[in-house]
Amino acid sequence: MSYTVQFLIAVIALVIVRVEGKLVEPRIAGGSDAPQGQYPFMVSLHYMNPVDNSSKHICGATILSENWILTAGGCIIGPNFLNDHFLYSGSVDLESGGRTHLPIQVEVHEDYFLGGFDIAVIKVDPPFDFTDPSKWAPVPLPQTGFEVQEGLPATVLGWGQETPNTATVQFLKAATVSTIDDSNCSMLTDPANMICAGTSEGNIGHCYGDNGGPLIVEGVQLGIISYSIACESTLPSIFTQVSSYIDWIAIHTV
Ligand SMILES: *[C@@H]1O[C@H](CO)[C@@H](O)[C@H](O)[C@H]1NC(C)=O
Ligand SMILES: *[C@@H]1O[C@H](CO)[C@@H](O)[C@H](O)[C@H]1NC(C)=O
Numbered sequence: 001m002s003y004t005v006q007f008l009i010a011v012i013a014l015v016i017v018r019v020e021g022k023l024v025e026p027r028i029a030g031g032s033d034a035p036q037g038q039y040p041f042m043v044s045l046h047y048m049n050p051v052d053n054s055s056k057h058i059c060g061a062t063i064l065s066e067n068w069i070l071t072a073g074g075c076i077i078g079p080n081f082l083n084d085h086f087l088y089s090g091s092v093d094l095e096s097g098g099r100t101h102l103p104i105q106v107e108v109h110e111d112y113f114l115g116g117f118d119i120a121v122i123k124v125d126p127p128f129d130f131t132d133p134s135k136w137a138p139v140p141l142p143q144t145g146f147e148v149q150e151g152l153p154a155t156v157l158g159w160g161q162e163t164p165n166t167a168t169v170q171f172l173k174a175a176t177v178s179t180i181d182d183s184n185c186s187m188l189t190d191p192a193n194m195i196c197a198g199t200s201e202g203n204i205g206h207c208y209g210d211n212g213g214p215l216i217v218e219g220v221q222l223g224i225i226s227y228s229i230a231c232e233s234t235l236p237s238i239f240t241q242v243s244s245y246i247d248w249i250a251i252h253t254v
Contacts, residue, residue, distance in 0.1 A: 031175035034157060036092050041139035041221075042172060043069050044088040044159055045122075045212060047077075057094060057168045060158045060213025061087065062139040062221055066127040068253040070139070071212035072224050072240065073112035073120045081106060087124055090135040092172035094159060097135075101126060107252040109245075116190045118226040118240045121252050139214065139221045146222070146243040150181035154197050154217045156225060156237070158210020179217065180236050187235065193244040195223045198236025215239045 034042075045059040059075035069087065078084065082103050091098035105123035112118060128136045156175050159168050177197045182188055185196030197215060215223030223239025242249075 031156075031158075031173035034092050034172040034174040036097075037134035039092075039157055039172065039174070039216075040090075040133060040135055040137040042089075042092075042157055042213070044094060045071060045075055046086050046088060048084050048086060050084055055086070057088075057159045058085075060160075060210045060225065061122070062214050063089065063128055063136065064121065064141075064249065064253060065138055066130070067123050069122050069124060070221075070224065070242075070249065071120050071122060072226055073108045073118045074226070075212040076106055076108050076120050076122075087122070089128060090132075094170050099126075101128075109248065115227070116193070119224060119242075119245050119248065121249060123253075139216075140219055141246060141249070142220050142222055142243040144243060144246040148179045148195060148217060148222050150179060150184065152179045152217050153177075154179050154215050154222070156197075156210065156213065156215055158213040158225070160210040177215075177237070179222075185236060185238075187238060193241050194226070195239040195241045196236045197223070197239060 041063040043061040043063060044057045045061050046055045047058045048055040058077075059071055061069040061071035061075070064070050082105075085103055087101040087103065088094060088098050089101060101124035103122045104125045106120060107122075108120040109117040112120070130136055130138070154177050156177055157172060159170075159172055177199050180196040180198060182191040182194075182196065185191075188194045188196060195215065211225050211227070213225045214221040215225065221242055223242060226238045226240050
C-alpha cells in the first residue's frame with residue numbers, strides 16, 4: 001500500500017472514529033496492570049450522566065501542579081463540561097483508594113481541530129496534595145523543542161477498553177511501545193508538533209488509545225495520546241508533542 005493510500009485510509013478512519021465517538025471510549029491494548037505508586041501523576045476524567053448520576057471513565061489526564069491537569073483537547077466535550085465531569089486521582093483502581101476533584105476551569109488550545117493542537121488543561125478543586133508521593137505527584141515535562149529519537153521504549157497508560165466490545169477497565173494498564181521518527185510516520189498532519197509511536201507487530205498500546213493520557217519516555221511525559229487508527233493494523237498511534245506546548249501550558253495554568 002502506498003503511503004498516500006495509507007494516509008487517506010487513516011484520515012477516513014479517523015473521521016469515522018470521531019463520528020462514532022470511539023475516541024472517547026479509549027483502550028490500552030496489550031498492556032498489563034500498572035503497579036500502585038509507579039505513575040502517581042495519572043488521573044481519570046469521568047463523565048457523569050445527569051439523568052441517573054451514573055459515571056464512566058472517558059479519558060486519561062496527568063497532574064501538572066497542585067491545581068492543574070493536562071489532557072487532550074478532544075476530551076473536552078459538551079456544552080456543560082464543568083458541570084457533568086469530574087476527575088479521579090491517587091489510585092490505579094477506579095473503584096477505591098482515590099480522590100475526586102471537580103473541574104473549575106478549562107482551557108482548550110485555541111487552534112484545536114480534528115487532528116492537531118490536541119491539548120487542554122483543567123483546573124481542579126480540591127487541589128492535589130503531594131504529601132504522599134505514591135499517590136499524587138506532578139509529571140515531569142520535557143524542555144521546549146525537545147525531539148525524541150526513533151526506537152526508544154515508551155509507555156502508554158490508560159483505563160480504556162482492552163478489546164473493542166468490552167467496558168473500560170477498573171485497573172490502570174501500561175503498555176510498552178516504541179517511538180517512531182516523524183520521517184517514518186506517514187500519518188502526521190503536523191509533524192513538528194506531533195509524535196508517532198507503536199510496535200512493528202501492531203495490536204499493542206495503539207488501539208483507539210486512551211485519549212488524554214500520557215506517552216512516557218524515561219520518566220518524562222513527551223506525548224498526550226491523541227488518536228490512533230486501527231487496532232488490527234500496524235499503523236502507529238499519534239501523540240501531541242508536549243515539548244511544542246511548554247509555553248502554552250505555562251501561560252494557561254497560572
Ligand atoms: C444526582 O445527584 C444530585 C447531587 O447529589 C442529587 O441532587 C440528585 O437528586 C441526584 N439525581 C439522581 C437521579 O439520583
Ligand atoms: C526509518 O525506518 C528505517 C527502517 O526501519 C530505519 O532504517 C531508519 O533509521 C528510520 N529513520 C529514522 C530517521 O530513524
